[in-house]
Amino acid sequence: MITQTLALLLDTYREFNSKRLFWISLAISGLIVAGLAALGVTKTGVTVLVWEIDLPFMDVMDLTPERFYKLLFTRFGVGFWLSWLGAILALVSTAGMIPDFIASGAVELTLSKPVSRTRLFLTKYACGLLFVALQVSVFTVASFLVIGIRGGVWEPGLFLAVPLVVVFFSYLFAICVLLGLLTRSTIASLLLTLLCWLFFFCLNAADVIVIQGREMNLIRQEMTAARIERMEKSTAEVIRRGREEPGEPDAPPTAEEIDRANPRLPEARATLERARTQQPRWETASRVIVTVKTAFPKTSETIQLIDRWVIEAAKLEKLPGEEPDAGAFQFGSPMSPQEQRQLQSRIDDRLRGRTVWWVLGTSLGFEALVLGLACLVFVRRDF
Amino acid sequence: MTATEWAIDLADVDKVYRGRVHALRGINMRVARGEIFGLLGPNGAGKSTLVKILMTVVKPTRCRGSMLGQPVGHKPTLARVGYLPEHHRFPDYLTGRQVVEFYGGLCGVPRTDRRRRAAELVDLVGMHEWADARVKSYSKGMRQRVGIAQALVNDPDLVLLDEPTDGVDPVGRREIRQVLTHVKAQGKAVLLNSHLLSELEMVCDRVSILVQGSVASQGTIDELTRGKRRYEIELAPGDEPAAAVFRAALPDVFGADPDAAGVGTLPGGHTARLEGPALWVDLIDPRDVQWLIDAVRARGGVIRAVRQVRPSLEDLFMEAVTDPRTGKTLDVGAAKDAPGRRRRARP
Numbered sequence: 050m051i052t053q054t055l056a057l058l059l060d061t062y063r064e065f066n067s068k069r070l071f072w073i074s075l076a077i078s079g080l081i082v083a084g085l086a087a088l089g090v091t092k093t094g095v096t097v098l099v100w101e102i103d104l105p106f107m108d109v110m111d112l113t114p115e116r117f118y119k120l121l122f123t124r125f126g127v128g129f130w131l132s133w134l135g136a137i138l139a140l141v142s143t144a145g146m147i148p149d150f151i152a153s154g155a156v157e158l159t160l161s162k163p164v165s166r167t168r169l170f171l172t173k174y175a176c177g178l179l180f181v182a183l184q185v186s187v188f189t190v191a192s193f194l195v196i197g198i199r200g201g202v203w204e205p206g207l208f209l210a211v212p213l214v215v216v217f218f219s220y221l222f223a224i225c226v227l228l229g230l231l232t233r234s235t236i237a238s239l240l241l242t243l244l245c246w247l248f249f250f251c252l253n254a255a256d257v258i259v260i261q262g263r264e265m266n267l268i269r270q271e272m273t274a275a276r277i278e279r280m281e282k283s284t285a286e287v288i289r290r291g292r293e294e295p296g297e298p299d300a301p302p303t304a305e306e307i308d309r310a311n312p313r314l315p316e317a318r319a320t321l322e323r324a325r326t327q328q329p330r331w332e333t334a335s336r337v338i339v340t341v342k343t344a345f346p347k348t349s350e351t352i353q354l355i356d357r358w359v360i361e362a363a364k365l366e367k368l369p370g371e372e373p374d375a376g377a378f379q380f381g382s383p384m385s386p387q388e389q390r391q392l393q394s395r396i397d398d399r400l401r402g403r404t405v406w407w408v409l410g411t412s413l414g415f416e417a418l419v420l421g422l423a424c425l426v427f428v429r430r431d432f
Numbered sequence: 433m434t435a436t437e438w439a440i441d442l443a444d445v446d447k448v449y450r451g452r453v454h455a456l457r458g459i460n461m462r463v464a465r466g467e468i469f470g471l472l473g474p475n476g477a478g479k480s481t482l483v484k485i486l487m488t489v490v491k492p493t494r495c496r497g498s499m500l501g502q503p504v505g506h507k508p509t510l511a512r513v514g515y516l517p518e519h520h521r522f523p524d525y526l527t528g529r530q531v532v533e534f535y536g537g538l539c540g541v542p543r544t545d546r547r548r549r550a551a552e553l554v555d556l557v558g559m560h561e562w563a564d565a566r567v568k569s570y571s572k573g574m575r576q577r578v579g580i581a582q583a584l585v586n587d588p589d590l591v592l593l594d595e596p597t598d599g600v601d602p603v604g605r606r607e608i609r610q611v612l613t614h615v616k617a618q619g620k621a622v623l624l625n626s627h628l629l630s631e632l633e634m635v636c637d638r639v640s641i642l643v644q645g646s647v648a649s650q651g652t653i654d655e656l657t658r659g660k661r662r663y664e665i666e667l668a669p670g671d672e673p674a675a676a677v678f679r680a681a682l683p684d685v686f687g688a689d690p691d692a693a694g695v696g697t698l699p700g701g702h703t704a705r706l707e708g709p710a711l712w713v714d715l716i717d718p719r720d721v722q723w724l725i726d727a728v729r730a731r732g733g734v735i736r737a738v739r740q741v742r743p744s745l746e747d748l749f750m751e752a753v754t755d756p757r758t759g760k761t762l763d764v765g766a767a768k769d770a771p772g773r774r775r776r777a778r779p
Contacts, residue, residue, distance in 0.1 A: 056537025060523070067525030154521030158582075161487035162538035163511040431449070431490040 053164050054172055061176035065183075070142040074135060074184055081130055082191040086199055090117040118200040122192045122207060123356060131185055131214045132352040137243075139184065139218060140225060143177045144239035147229035156432045166428045174226055174420065181218040185211050206358075213355045216409065220346035221246055223416045227423040230430075246348060253349040256338045257396070263331035264395040266324050268388055273321040277314065284311040346412040350400070354408060357401060439465045439590045439621030440486065442497035442504070447481055447490065447645075455481045456492075457645040463638075465589070468612055468622040470632035472745075473642035474753050474762075479625045480518055482642070483592050486623075487515050500589055511539050514583035518594040518625070520575070524568040528559050528578040531567060536585035546585060553581035556614075558607055572599030580611060591615060594625045609635050633745040641752040643762060648752035653745065660743045663721050665728065666710040668736040674709040681731035682724070698724075709736075 065071045089096035090112055094103040150156060150173060159169060189210050197203040224245050228238035288302040288310055308314050440463035447456040456478045463469040471479050484490035488505055495504050502509040522531045529550050536546030554563040557577040567575065576599060583591055593612075597605045605628075612622055612635050626632050632639060633653065640650040649656055667674040675694065679686045685696035685704050694706030698713060700720070705712045711728075715721055721738065728735060743751075753762050 050540075052540050052542060053538050056534055059537070060526075060534055063525055063530070064523065152521060154517060154519045155523070157484065157487070157489045157517035158515070158520060158522075158535060159538065160489045161510060161513070161515040161517075162535065163507050163509070163540060164538060165507055429491075432484075 053162070057169075057172045057176060058179075061173075061179060064146075065142070065180055068142055070138060071180070074138045074142070075187060077138075078130070078135070078184060078188040079191065081126060082188065082195055085118065085121050085126070085192065086195045088117075088121070089199065090114050113200075115196070115200040115202045118192075118196040119204065119207075122196065122210075126188065126192055127210050127214065127355050128352065131188065131210065132217060132355075135184060135188075136181075136214075136218055136221070139181045140221060140239060140242060143180050143222060144225050144229065144242070145235040146173065146177050147226050148233050148235045148238065151230065151233060151427075151432065153432070160432060167424055170424050170427045171420075174222070177222055177226070178215055178219055181222075182211065182215050185214045209358050210355050213351060213358070216413070217348055217351040220348060220351075220412055220416050223419040223423070227419050227426070230423050230426050249345055249348045252338070252342055252345060253347065256335075256342055257400075259331065259334045259338050260396050260399050261392065263328075263335055264392055264399065266327055266331055268392055268395070270321060270324045270328070272388065273317055273324065277317050277321060280311055280314050280317065281307055284314065343407070343411050344415065346415045347408050348412075350403070350408045351412060353400070354405065437465060438498070439463045440469075440497075440499050440623065442495070444494055444496050445482065445485060445492055446494040447478070447485065448493045455645050456485075459642075459645075459647055461640055461647060461650065463590075463621050463623055465621050466616060466619045467637040468616050468624060468635050470636035470639035471623060471625045471642065472627070472629060472632060472639060472749060473648075476644075477642040478645040479642055480594055483515075483517075483594055483623065483625055486592060487513070487517075489517075511586060512589045514586060514588035514591040516576075516579040516583040516591075516593045516596055518598065520579050522567045522575065522578065522582075524566065526567055527564050528567060528570070528574070528581075529554055529563040531578055532582045532585050535582040539586035541586050549585050549587065550581070553584055554578075556584075556611060557581045558604075573601055573604050576600050576608075577604065580608065584615070588620065590621045590623070592623045592625075595627065596624070597626065597628055597631055605631060629745040629749055639745065641749060643752050649748065653748075656748050657742045659716070660747075661716050662712055662714045662741050663718075664710050664712055664737070664739045664741050665721070665724065665735060666737045666739075667728070668734040669709070670732075670734055672732075674711075674733075675706050677728065677731055677733040678706055678711050681727040681733060712741075 087098050091101065094101055096102070150159070160166065189208055193204070193207050196207070221242055225238050225242040228241045229235070232238055232241075284307045285302050288306055302310075440461065442459055442461045445456050445459035445461075446454075448454050459478070459482060461482075471482070473479050481490055485492045485495060486499055486504060488507065488510065492504070497504055499506075500509050500512055523534075526534060532550040532553055533546050536549060537543075541549065550563075554560055557580050559574065559577050559581065562570065562574060567578070570578070576596060580593070580596055583593065597608055600608060609631070612624070615622055624632060624636060636653070638650070638652050639656070641648045667677060670677070682696070682704070685698055686692060686694065686706070687696070696704045698704050698715075702720075703714045711724070713721065713724065718740070725735060725738065750761075754760065755762055
């Protein structure tokens, strides 16, 4: 059994080795790490090789080399390269694996060997994931060395990126494998997988938008209620002062008196009422999206776990003034900066409040389902 | 012969694709250890499907029987079987030697053994000089040679080769025949699936002719041609036409009328037929021919040759694929109709 698995692994290595894209991805990873190493940070700005560029906000940020490199690794290295461009290149490289594997003339030879179809299929799938594991490992090790040498700190917590990026990629690869089996076409399976990924991305964006809307509505209710209370107090005080004629009874002003005295109060109450009426709709929309999202892999949230875990593991706190990257939309916001900060903080708390089991467990459940279906198709099909 | 002595012992193998294409209809077939068995038939007769069922590439609708003493579909048994599919496609990024080693690895052959075997086999199939070149640079014949090498890497007890000489030049075909004979000499069974009937005739101990998913005939060439052999008596050109000489020598067979049909019945019920300068008689025993020779010579006929003629494999094949009622060739391919219905002859 080990001999057969090793033969398949060696074959996969040779297959990747023969692909230009594998080496191109590795070269880009190397260039990115070299780029990280070429950058430096001083108290007044950043350095690029021997050139120094002064940045006015650097003294405020108090950015040490350690934090600078770790942030570059998580934000750019993982957040952009590994989870977007690198993942697309990995998909392009591996999308042909199953269509080539089941091509007429090739599959007969493999199936005729004393290896069960299930083991053959799952080993091939695992071999595909090795592509990403190898790429991410090389990138992470190189980043680890750069942060150690240039930043002066050796942080093993960075290696959490390896399993998380592989898990994130495995969702997409499982879909790609199933589509490859069904369509027998590299292009079709690749395009349909990218379409699925876009769907997951849109689902996540819709989730964030609904959370934002719900929290914004709640903040509006709280702030309007507080404003109404303040207005009532101040208006009541004004009414009381107006009654300071001797002999008049010192009874508290009635609501009608207050409303008559302050014409903005009814308007504020109407705003509060509208917000309260809208709240159940936001709650329903949120529940629907979370339910739908539960059934699908959470690609964005899995990558955000890297943020969550790597930042904690690597002892990285947020930059001063940096907003939580929950993806909240800022355009045309009528909220004050204070309200916006509060909103961002709440969205961040909401998203982080979702358990790791929910994010990874349900996503891996989906992956297991897709993989199981693909395995069933592969095992039952006549080639 | 006991069940364990048969390399392949199949009964009632049926395959219906998607519930409508009836590819195999109750195939019964036995291949003995130490023999080369030829599987022939027109395109779509079900030859490759049968081989694929044996190699677990295709699942049978129904199948009884065994391969190397184990039920068909028993995966571990495949470690003792070598296989070369038709139109095979090896990974382009591998060299010929790596192909042999890779498939050896999948068969569970330990690393040192498969390296040694690969070196021996690339020599055996004449690929020594090209063994370390990428497969993508190979000609079709070279790929076939490497394919045969990979089929033998696990030192199999049974080898199934689907069109092994496809695209191979005559020299290569001869070498492949020698390899097959070498394999047979080691006591291994070979199932050979080919369209090249002359190739099969040269190496096969027994053959099976598949037509529209059924076994039309099966046996050794001798068995299949028994009763179909005939003698040909050819006259040298003389003053009289050959037909006239034969008619005069055998008046009871052909009658005295020179315009009568050139077909008659010999005493004992055998058929005699006049064809050009020759007389054809459906006789097997040479003693039965002697009186005919005497009669022709007594009439003054000069005999140039007396030959015993056996139908070739191609003759047997054509007979199997011809509708006896219409004399036309049957449609190629599997039937897309209900089981048990024979397809119509090609117009």
